Structure formats: structure tokens, C-alpha cells
Amino acid sequence: xxxxxxxAGLASAVALSALTAGAALAQEVTxxxxxxxxxxxxxxxxxxDVWADTIERESEGRIRIERFPAMALGGTPPELMDxxxxxxxxxxWTVNGFTPGRFPRTEVFELPFFVQDARAASAAYWQMxxxxxxxxxxxxxxxxATWVHGPGVIHSNRPVNTIADMQGLKLRTPSRMVGQLLQIxxxxxxxxxxxxxxxxxxxxxxxxxxxxxxxxxxxRVPELVNNHTEFENSYPYTVTFTLAMxxxxxxxxxxxxxxxxxxxxxxxLSVFAGGTQADADIPAxxxxxxxxxxxxxxxxxxxxxWREAAQPVYDSxxxxxxxxxxxxxxxxxxxxxxxxxxxxxx
Numbered sequence: 001x002x003x004x005x006x007x008a009g010l011a012s013a014v015a016l017s018a019l020t021a022g023a024a025l026a027q028e029v030t031x032x033x034x035x036x037x038x039x040x041x042x043x044x045x046x047x048x049d050v051w052a053d054t055i056e057r058e059s060e061g062r063i064r065i066e067r068f069p070a071m072a073l074g075g076t077p078p079e080l081m082d083x084x085x086x087x088x089x090x091x092x093w094t095v096n097g098f099t100p101g102r103f104p105r106t107e108v109f110e111l112p113f114f115v116q117d118a119r120a121a122s123a124a125y126w127q128m129x130x131x132x133x134x135x136x137x138x139x140x141x142x143x144x145a146t147w148v149h150g151p152g153v154i155h156s157n158r159p160v161n162t163i164a165d166m167q168g169l170k171l172r173t174p175s176r177m178v179g180q181l182l183q184i185x186x187x188x189x190x191x192x193x194x195x196x197x198x199x200x201x202x203x204x205x206x207x208x209x210x211x212x213x214x215x216x217x218x219x220r221v222p223e224l225v226n227n228h229t230e231f232e233n234s235y236p237y238t239v240t241f242t243l244a245m246x247x248x249x250x251x252x253x254x255x256x257x258x259x260x261x262x263x264x265x266x267x268x269l270s271v272f273a274g275g276t277q278a279d280a281d282i283p284a285x286x287x288x289x290x291x292x293x294x295x296x297x298x299x300x301x302x303x304x305x306w307r308e309a310a311q312p313v314y315d316s317x318x319x320x321x322x323x324x325x326x327x328x329x330x331x332x333x334x335x336x337x338x339x340x341x342x343x344x345x346x
Contacts (some may be wrong), residue, residue, distance in 0.1 A: 010315040027254050030064045031245075034089035036077040039069040041218040042280040047273045048093055048167060048243075050248065051264065058260050065091070070195070077193050085140050090249050093327060095194075096240045097175025103137040104324060106240045107317060108331045109148055110177040112305070112310035114172050115235045117343055122147035122274030124338035125240065127268045132331065138242070142250040144265040145243040149212040149277030152178075152237040154229040156208030157201075161229075161296055163309055172197055172209040178237045180313045182210070185306075210237060213288075214280035222288040234307075241273070 033052060039042055044067070052065040075091055079260065080094040081102075096103040097110070100245040105128070108114075115121040125146040129138065154160050156169060167186040172194075173179040179189035190206050194215065200206045208225055216222055243265075250258065288295060298306065314332075321328030 016136045021336075027257075028062045028064070029253060029257060030066060031090040031249070032073065032154055033065050033091040033093070033095040034068045034071070034073045034080060036071055036084060036095075036193065037069060037079065037215075038195075038218060039067065042214045042284075043093065043241075043273075043277060044069055046276050046280060051243075051269065051273075054264055055260060058264070063257055063260065065193060077177035077195075077261035081141065081242075084244050084246050086248070087246055089246075091144070091243065091245045093241065093243050095174060096242060097177070103133070103240075103242075104321060104326060105133050105137050106146075106242075106332060107175075107177050108328070109236060109240050110175055111317060111332070112177075112181045112237050112313050113231075113234050113307045114332075114336075115148060115238045115339070116233070117339065118238075118278035119271050119346070120151050120339040120342040121238065121335075122270045123267055123342045124268040124335050125205045127338055128331070128335060138244070140247065141244040141245055142247045143242055144261070145269040145273055147241050147270045147277070148238045149241070149274070150214065150281040151212065151230065151235045152210055152239075154208060154210055154236075155215055155216065155225050156229070157225045158207070158293060159227045159229075159296060161298075163306060170205070170207045172200065172206050172211075174210065174239045177313065177317070178210055178239070180316060181237055181310055184312055185309060194219070197221065201225060212277070213283055213284040214277055215284075218283045219289060222291050222293055223291075225331040227296065228285075228288055228292045229298065231294045231303050231306070233299045234298075234303050236301070236306065236310075243269075243273075244333055 033048065035044060037047065049067065052067060055063050055065060060250065073083065075083060077094065078098040080092040083089045083101065084092045093274040095105045109121050109125055123150065129143060129146050132316065133312045147300050150314055154171070156171070160166060161179050163185055171187050173182055173189035174194065179191065182189040192200055194211065197219050203209065250261065318328040
């Protein structure tokens with residue numbers, strides 16, 4: 001049983017024991033879950049399906065979650081959040097960076113070399129969502145979870161050992177924050193949906209991509225490029241994710257069904273999702289090793305130069321936040337402290 005529902009079995013038993021014969025015939029609900037990756041990819045298989053199966057089991061089938069992978073309900077990945085707001089989908093998993101600037105406060109977790117642990121960042125992200133984002137960035141939806149992936153990696157058709165090696169590399173970028181970082185380092189950021197990476201690599205549209213190890217397997221990246229650059233004990237970048245639900249659909253659920261959603265959402269689900277995604281990096285990386293690919297690790301002593309080069313991203317973001325009336329430095333300080341607190345207690 002996944003971490004986020006450790007106590008769900010007991011709670012479910014208590015709730016079900018209270019049902020009357022009439023309540024047993026209560027409302028049944030079908031929810032459409034939409035997302036952009038193929039069903040066999042790690043997040044759908046290891047996170048979203050686990051969550052959906054748990055909801056179905058604990059509701060004894062009264063909640064049915066239809067899964068629509070790879071944009072099967074139509075539209076493009078940047079439209080996922082609006083599809084939830086508009087009721088095209090009831091639930092969607094999406095990348096905040098698909099819509100640059102729309103969720104400004106989340107970008108604190110996308111600052112370069114800031115996150116060190118996916119579980120700590122995912123927990124901190126949820127806490128900061130509840131305090132700073134529920135009535136601002138996400139006022140139009142009901143969030144179920146917030147998380148980040150494991151360490152970012154540069155996958156490229158030529159080796160990247162130093163900042164100078166980044167010069168002129170056309171790299172797919174997942175967000176405006178990562179795009180700014182790549183540009184500062186001398187690369188050319190190319191905005192593309194993650195699902196277009198294989199074709200774009202094959203056709204030479206891009207020289208590589210910045211994605212975590214775990215997603216490389218479903219995209220066949222280790223077969224398309226031979227070089228992979230990691231950073232010792234550092235996340236050069238990360239991307240923030242949200243699992244969002246249509247607010248009216250959530251509020252319209254019967255109390256007992258809404259309680260099932262509630263107890264399987266929030267901080268525990270966020271940490272489970274971020275941690276599961278980071279853990280999936282290990283077998284994915286091993287596939288590249290087995291393939292004989294060139295895996296470069298920038299030693300911790302050399303990461304300082306990259307971190308220093310990335311400082312303008314912080315300066316730009318803080319200025320952008322200030323222009324929107326948001327105290328970016330306070331968000332940065334709070335996120336850093338929350339992540340440290342999590343790591344100290346786990």
C-alpha cells in the first residue's frame with residue numbers, strides 16, 4: 001500500500017461500517033483523468049494509476065477514474081489546466097512550465113541548483129501551496145498534489161564536461177526557468193512537448209534534452225544520444241508538477257466520497273509522487289550504463305562555477321516577482337527552510 005494511504009485501510013473500514021443500506025446505493029461518480037504521457041511511462045504507471053486504483057478500491061467502486069493518457073481527450077499539453085477549469089477533464093496531471101509565467105510562485109522550486117531532494121521539495125511545495133498559492137496561482141482549481149522530479153540531467157549528442165561545452169547546443173527545455181538557465185550557459189533552448197523529444201532528436205531539430213533519468217526510458221533517449229551529464233549532489237534544475245481537479249466537481253461530491261479523495265491527497269501524495277519519480281531514475285540510468293553510453297558527472301567542487309553562472313536566473317526571477325507584487329526573496333527563504341526542515345526530520 002502506498003505511503004500516502006497508510007491509514008486509509010482503517011479509515012475506510014470505519015467509514016464503510018457506518019454506511020446504511022440506503023447509503024450503499026448512493027451516488028456513483030466517474031472522473032476523467034487526463035495527462036500527456038503514454039500509459040506505460042513512470043508517472044502514469046507508478047503514481048497516477050496507483051492513486052486512481054486506491055481511490056476506486058476505497059470507494060468500493062463508487063468512484064471510477066477513467067484514465068486518458070497521451071492527450072487522448074484532445075488538445076495539447078499546455079491546455080491541460082484549462083481543460084480542468086472548463087470541465088473537459090475532471091482531473092489532470094500537468095507541468096506548470098507548459099504555461100510560462102502562469103504559476104509564478106511555483107517557480108521558486110525551479111530555480112537552478114536550488115532543490116537537493118525531490119521528497120523534501122515536494123513536501124515544501126505542498127506547504128507553500130496551502131499558504132501562498134491556493135488563493136492566488138491555483139484559485140480556479142482544487143489541487144490534489146504538488147511535486148518535483150529527481151535530479152535534472154543533460155542528455156546530448158556531444159559530451160558536456162564544462163560550461164564551454166554548452167555553447168550552441170540546441171536543447172529541449174521544459175520551462176521558462178530552465179530555458180533562462182540554458183541561455184545563460186550558452187545553449188539554445190528549444191520549447192517542445194516532452195513527447196516530441198524522440199522525433200526531434202532523430203531529425204536533428206535538437207541536439208539534446210534536459211529531463212530527469214526516469215522519463216528517458218519511455219522516450220528512448222539513451223538510444224538516440226550517447227552522452228549524459230549529471231551534477232554530483234546537485235539538481236541543476238527541476239520542474240514542478242500539479243495534479244489538479246475541477247473545483248465544482250470536487251465540491252459536488254458526496255461528503256463520504258470527498259473524504260476519500262481528501263485523505264489520499266495533499267502532502268503525503270505529493271511526497272509519494274516526487275519520491276517515486278526520483279526513485280525511478282535509478283533503473284532508467286542503469287539502462288544507459290548497460291547501453292555503454294558516456295555518463296559524465298560534474299564533481300561537487302566544479303559545480304560552484306555552474307551555480308555562479310546561474311545567478312542571473314535568480315536575479316531575473318526576483319525582479320519579475322517584485323514587478324508582480326510578490327516577495328520572491330521571502331518565498332525563496334521559506335522554501336529553503338522547509339526543505340531543510342524536512343531533510344532534518346527524515
